[in-house]
Amino acid sequence: MINRIRTAGNIAAIAGALVLASCSSPEEPAGPRTDFDIGWSIYAGWMPWPYAQQAGIVDKWADKYGLDIEFVQVNDYVESVNQYTAGKLDGVTVANMDALTIPAAGGKDTTAVIIGDYSNGNDGILLKGNDRLGAIRGKDVHLVELSVSHYLLARGLETAGLPMTAVNTINTADADIAGAFTAPEIKAAVAWNPQLSTMKDTPGTNMVFSSSDIPGEILDLLVVDTATLKSNPNLGKALAGIWYETMALMKRQDAEGKAARDAMAKMAGTTPEVFEGQLATTFLYDTPQAGVAAARSPALVETMRRVRDFSFSQGLFGQGARSADAVGMAFPGGKTLGNAQNVTLRFDDSFMQMAADNAL
Numbered sequence: 001m002i003n004r005i006r007t008a009g010n011i012a013a014i015a016g017a018l019v020l021a022s023c024s025s026p027e028e029p030a031g032p033r034t035d036f037d038i039g040w041s042i043y044a045g046w047m048p049w050p051y052a053q054q055a056g057i058v059d060k061w062a063d064k065y066g067l068d069i070e071f072v073q074v075n076d077y078v079e080s081v082n083q084y085t086a087g088k089l090d091g092v093t094v095a096n097m098d099a100l101t102i103p104a105a106g107g108k109d110t111t112a113v114i115i116g117d118y119s120n121g122n123d124g125i126l127l128k129g130n131d132r133l134g135a136i137r138g139k140d141v142h143l144v145e146l147s148v149s150h151y152l153l154a155r156g157l158e159t160a161g162l163p164m165t166a167v168n169t170i171n172t173a174d175a176d177i178a179g180a181f182t183a184p185e186i187k188a189a190v191a192w193n194p195q196l197s198t199m200k201d202t203p204g205t206n207m208v209f210s211s212s213d214i215p216g217e218i219l220d221l222l223v224v225d226t227a228t229l230k231s232n233p234n235l236g237k238a239l240a241g242i243w244y245e246t247m248a249l250m251k252r253q254d255a256e257g258k259a260a261r262d263a264m265a266k267m268a269g270t271t272p273e274v275f276e277g278q279l280a281t282t283f284l285y286d287t288p289q290a291g292v293a294a295a296r297s298p299a300l301v302e303t304m305r306r307v308r309d310f311s312f313s314q315g316l317f318g319q320g321a322r323s324a325d326a327v328g329m330a331f332p333g334g335k336t337l338g339n340a341q342n343v344t345l346r347f348d349d350s351f352m353q354m355a356a357d358n359a360l
Contacts, residue, residue: 034067035067037070041075044275044278048243053070055249067238084103085103085108093116109226118216119218119283122278123190125190126188128188131208140168152209155213295352300331312326325339330347
């Protein structure tokens with residue numbers, strides 16, 4: 001099944017507590033290298049990366065720049081982000097919230113090189129016996145706490161004019177939530193695919209809010225250690241080349257495009273039909289122009305403002321963080337959010353722009 005455990009939880013809180021008591025300055029370049037390891041875990045929007053390695057696209061672009069790039073599968077999503085944060089990986093596939101609350105909050109200066117996609121219905125709030133979100137007031141809501149499901153719930157409640165205190169959240173593991181939802185006494189839940197698709201089929205169930213109602217807020221990224229990228233800009237160029245060549249192939253509606261998507265489905269351990277369904281609720285930034293536009297949009301700054309405010313309110317920046325501004329973020333055009341003296345998450349559009357300019 002296509003899945004990712006997109007949750008920071010105590011891991012993020014521990015990471016944040018390590019360094020937020022003091023500000024950090026940008027890391028010095030780590031020195032030129034040729035070999036790089038990038039971590040990935042199974043999720044529809046990330047399957048293009050391992051497929052590109054299997055299809056020889058990674059080697060093509062790595063060879064162009066005299067590099068050796070290896071995409072390394074890590075079965076547990078949070079573990080992949082932890083390995084990156086610990087320096088065991090040079091980059092990793094990660095959701096925007098987790099990039100902020102794990103490596104960035106932990107003091108690891110991190111750069112988003114590729115904005116790959118956003119959840120466009122892969123995450124949803126479910127209610128039994130009612131089709132209005134407002135009816136969630138007073139209910140126990142089962143979800144993976146401190147995950148993007150928790151963030152989606154907060155955003156949904158906000159649109160309904162309800163505070164977080166209007167509901168009681170029940171922490172439920174992603175592996176258990178679909179089974180738990182079959183119990184008649186459980187009336188509300190928040191989940192992501194593939195569990196979401198299964199749970200929606202429960203009689204009397206309605207999806208009353210989804211990530212398609214907040215387009216562009218649950219983002220999936222390819223991030224790289226900033227110091228490594230500064231010393232090895234060709235890594236960023238190669239990654240952009242890999243992503244957009246693979247995008248051009250997988251979106252083709254011919255036999256070759258279908259074969260690519262079928263191969264991704266197989267690597268994800270699912271069927272082509274299920275994988276196509278996952279792609280239908282995943283908005284891929286499949287051209288460099290689209291990626292650049294997303295990076296430069298004022299909406300990205302507002303999204304990350306919402307994400308950091310939620311993360312701080314849930315204690316995900318650690319005890320050393322005295323305000324939501326504790327972790328600084330930088331955006332194209334010189335924009336910053338939070339502590340400009342402690343920028344540890346950067347959105348860099350330069351490599352996507354090179355791809356748009358055919359300058360790779």
